[in-house]
Amino acid sequence: MAAYLEVDDVSVMFKARGQNFLAVKNVDVKVAQGEFVSIIGHSGCGKSTVLNVVAGLVEPQAGGAVLNGRQIDGPSPERAVVFQNHSLLPWLTAYGNVYLAVERVFSATESKSGLKARTEAALALVGLTAARDKRPGELSGGMKQRVGIARALAMEPKVLLMDEPFGALDALTRATLQDSLMEIQNQLHMTVVMVTHDVDEAVLLSDRVVMMTNGPAATIGQILPITLPRPRARLDLAENTDYHHCRAAILRFLHEGSARPIPKAA
């Protein structure tokens, strides 16, 4: 498998109350082009930290990440992020939020009408054409997150990074958005890294699930390939034994002690 995105032996240290705190230790992940990889683990295990290293928002103390042969240093629109709390600018409409990103990425090479078309296409992709002139305050949580996804997709990133994108939504809305995301993924075949703490979400959406141990010094415990055929349908999977095996494997990892911190060598 050719690595398109490679996280190479990354360790991240934070300073908290004057003390150094090793959040993430020796994390290695390779992601192929067009692959959907989820990172799962308990809260505070450093999943988001790994994602932020790829995003360029956090600088690792050791190791680094390489995308398409180029070392990652700092954030860039080629690695678009869907933030957990959508992070839409409340003074711009849905259209305005997406346009801001489109303008930044494509204004050098495309005409104004091209930028408009891209913005409209992105909103249509997430089913928000009718709500384009609404501000985030007028949108439901699910719709806000759709705008967040549209903004990220509109940038045509090399990698789409999603930081618990549906974590703040109710279960039904979450399911609708997961289905939408799968539909979009079937069309676009993006390279995606998603952080989640939802086992079903990880199995349903991913090609591989990376399981992280608990912090401090969190690292990768196990990697589980999900070989379920695509396109996947939520209802069919409910009866699928492979699906349940994958689910069980992740649950076992999360709850049977393997997610516990590695005992320190005596």
Next chain:
Amino acid sequence: MATPLRPVKVLSPSVAEPVAANDSPARIPPPLVLPHPVSAAALHARAVLGALLPPLLGIVGFLLVWALIARTTHYLPGPDKTFVSAVQLFSDPFYQRGPNDQGVGWNLLASLERVAKGFGMAALVGIPLGFALGRFTMLSSAFQPIISVLRPVSPLAWLPIGLAVFEAANPAAIFTIFICAIWPMIINTALGVASVPQDYLNVARVLRLSEWKVFTHILLPASVPYVLTGAKLSLGVAWLAIVASEMLTGGVGIGFWLWDEWNNLNMEHILIAIGIVGVVGMLLEKGMTLIANRFDYRSR
């Protein structure tokens, strides 16, 4: 009473989330338990009365206490005398009899002009400075000790400095307004910029927006509510300071007028002046609040 259900907009077969409810709270008087049906007009009248009665009672009580105190002292006029004097005064607010004897309207306008100039200059200097301080920690650390020491100084302490520098009373008064109005402006603007949510700045970082775009699309809209709070506080301080500084500088102005009437021992006019200062101050604040709400993205 239930709000009527609004139709759900179906965007596409897979997207059927209801639009977030943004109903404004219905203006309905609190439910009353009534022995017999009451017309809507009667309910409305009750609501109006309920809203107006407490403030009216407060004012009447205040006038009563004032009248009582006025009875026991020799020099303090009661509400009746003050009212008669006010009617007389406001019947001709814009007369001109020499530089030291002008109508109360002229005095008020002169004070407002000084406040406008001082406040305007404070905004011109303070808001950009606040932005710079909020954006660059280095600059903030450099200015912090100076601001901390100068901010608590009473506005009037600056008056001699103003007089010495400008060698004239009017610019000195404006300078005093400027210097006391600038601190809330700087501090609130800086606070607004510094407390722009990290999420928005992360968006800016991922998009690699230019510093100018960050300013116009993120810092400015996010901190407008703080800036306007600062402006509101500034205006309040400026209005407090102008009366005091005019007492010292003389010329034309509501503060000077008040002091002049003390020299004339016209207590009715002093009470009227206090009333004018209070009402104008309140109107200024209400005006600023209106402007602040107009430009606050949260209230749109």
